[in-house]
Amino acid sequence: MISSGAHSIAFDECMALTYVGELTQKHHIGLIGNFHVTAALFEETEDPVTDMQRCLSEGKNLPGYVFGLGGPLNRLINVARFEAATMAFLAQRTLPGDGTL
Amino acid sequence: MGKEFLIRALHGDHVAQIPWLPHIGTHAAQLLDVSVQRYLQEAELLAKGALLCVDRYGCDGIPLLDDPTMEAMSLGCTPHWSKQGPPSLISSPLSGFAPEQLSQHLPPLPDETMGHWPTIIAAGKMVKSELEQRDVALVGIAAGPCTIAYQLRGMPLFRDLFRHPECAAQLFAYAGQVSALSARIYAEIIGCDIVAINDTPATMLQPAYFRQYVLPNVQPSWEIIHRAGKTSSFWA
Numbered sequence: 001m002i003s004s005g006a007h008s009i010a011f012d013e014c015m016a017l018t019y020v021g022e023l024t025q026k027h028h029i030g031l032i033g034n035f036h037v038t039a040a041l042f043e044e045t046e047d048p049v050t051d052m053q054r055c056l057s058e059g060k061n062l063p064g065y066v067f068g069l070g071g072p073l074n075r076l077i078n079v080a081r082f083e084a085a086t087m088a089f090l091a092q093r094t095l096p097g098d099g100t101l
Numbered sequence: 102m103g104k105e106f107l108i109r110a111l112h113g114d115h116v117a118q119i120p121w122l123p124h125i126g127t128h129a130a131q132l133l134d135v136s137v138q139r140y141l142q143e144a145e146l147l148a149k150g151a152l153l154c155v156d157r158y159g160c161d162g163i164p165l166l167d168d169p170t171m172e173a174m175s176l177g178c179t180p181h182w183s184k185q186g187p188p189s190l191i192s193s194p195l196s197g198f199a200p201e202q203l204s205q206h207l208p209p210l211p212d213e214t215m216g217h218w219p220t221i222i223a224a225g226k227m228v229k230s231e232l233e234q235r236d237v238a239l240v241g242i243a244a245g246p247c248t249i250a251y252q253l254r255g256m257p258l259f260r261d262l263f264r265h266p267e268c269a270a271q272l273f274a275y276a277g278q279v280s281a282l283s284a285r286i287y288a289e290i291i292g293c294d295i296v297a298i299n300d301t302p303a304t305m306l307q308p309a310y311f312r313q314y315v316l317p318n319v320q321p322s323w324e325i326i327h328r329a330g331k332t333s334s335f336w337a
Contacts, residue, residue, distance in 0.1 A: 001303075004316055005323045006335040008111040010124065010297070012304075030111035032122055032334065056119065064113035072126030072167055074186030079132070086121070086158040094118040 002027050013038060013070025017055060021062035030064035037069050040085065041077040048085035056092060067093070103161035104238045108294065111332050122162040122240065122295075124336070127186055129154055138182040141168055142217065147224035148231075155237050162238035162295055165225055165287075169299055172244045172279055173252035175216025176208045193255035195272070200265035203254070207275050213286050225291035238294040241287025242336070245300025246318040249276035262310055269314060277318025284322040288329035296326045297334040304337045 001009055002023050008030030011020050017034055024031040035055055039046035052067075059065035067089055073082075107120035129150025130140035140146045151163045168187040174180055180188035198206055213222060225239065232239050244252075250272045251258050261269040280298060287293040303315045319335070326333040 001311075001335055001337060004319055004335055006298070006319075006333040008113070008332070008334040010334060010336040012301075012337070024113065028113040030113050030334075032111075032124075032336075059119060063115045064110050065119060066107060066110050067119050067121045069124040072124045072186075073128035074126040076131055076185050077128070083157070086160075089119075089121060090159045093121070 002029060008032060008064065008066070010034075010068055011070070015070075017058045018062075021059070021065065025063060028064075030066060031062065032066040032068035033059075034070035035068065035085070037071045037073065041073070041082055042075050044078065044081065048081045049088045052085040052089050053092070056089065103236045104294065107161040107238050108332050111295065111334060120161040121159065122238075123154065123158065123160050123164075124167065125154055125164050126167050131185075132157065136182075137184065137186065138188070141166070141171075141187065142220060144220045144223035144227060147221070148227035151224075151228050151239075152231055155232065155235060160237065162240050163232065164240045164242050164297075165228065165291070165293065166221055167242055169242075169244050169248055169301070170252065171217055171221070172211070172249055172283055175211045175218070176249070176253060176279065178252050190252055193253055195253045196255035196257055200257075200261050200268035203261075203268050204271045207272070208253075210275075210278055211282060213290055218286060222286070222291055225293070229292060239292070240295045240297060241284070241291060241293035242297045242299050243280050243283030243287060243322065245298045245303060245315070245335075245337075246273050246276040246280050247300050247303035247306065247315050249279050250314075251302045259305075262306075262314065266313075273314040273318050277321055280319065281321035281325055284325045285329075288326050288331045293331065295332045295334060296322075297336045298322050299336040301337050 010032035040048040106116040130137045177194040178190040179192040181191045287296045
């Protein structure tokens with residue numbers, strides 16, 4: 001999939017972000033993922049902000065990383081939980097330093 | 102900078118802030134407080150839904166439509182609408198044929214005048230300039246070859262892969278053409294900045310089958326997207 005010829009891939013919530021990131025880095029393509037929508041938004045067994053922070057802390061070291069969902073939002077969700085994660089992401093996504101990740 | 106960061110990141114580059122692109126599904130219907138059936142079939146609601154999600158969640162790119170059954174419905178599959186998500190398909194028009202008969206019963210290839218395409222194109226026109234003003238990328242999501250082959254053939258597809266590989270290859274080649282037509286409409290007619298091929302059922306294939314059936318049949322889509330100067334993404 002990574003070597004299919006696409007500029008980037010999106011992968012689901014079952015995959016390890018860091019592992020996928022190592023592979024996409026080798027192929028110099030982007031990667032989108034992989035907020036745990038099932039646990040954080042559908043089943044509400046995981047804290048959405050904590051899972052966003054997992055994505056951010058693992059993704060920030062990967063060139064080409066794009067924060068995204070590990071599956072489509074195809075069920076009714078508690079919008080406040082999703083908003084909490086996205087607002088916290090927007091506040092934290094710019095890294096201090098020289099302006100590059 | 103949001104759109105530029107997103108596109109540069111999708112090409113594998115370092116960018117100054119992590120971009121954000123949601124696999125939004127049918128969530129906009131919930132925000133709009135309308136049924137999924139209505140949301141997916143009305144251009145104004147698709148456009149309003151995309152803008153609502155952008156404004157609410159601050160994303161750098163937004164799918165115009167995130168419905169993996171859209172192509173299949175224009176090929177003769179019957180939908181069963183659900184309250185929360187995209188419709189389920191309750192009939193596969195090629196499921197009853199012997200493998201060697203498949204090539205004679207492939208539906209005519211769709212174009213931008215068929216099925217839901219006029220609605221989606223109209224939604225794209227409504228939303229594109231609004232997104233440009235917000236510096237947000239418009240994303241088209243086309244169904245991938247395995248998704249389309251599976252929707253047309255149903256479960257017998259997985260038997261065909263190893264018992265009738267030539268018939269399966271013909272079906273995947275056809276499905277790849279449908280996928281590429283969708284990619285062309287998103288890239289060239291609607292003018293999406295990013296075109297994704299969503300092929301979740303392909304993850305059920307063992308690697309050898311993925312290489313044999315899926316990889317060659319996504320290439321036409323990448324060629325079309327890249328020739329149009331757009332950014333490609335493979336979702337599974």
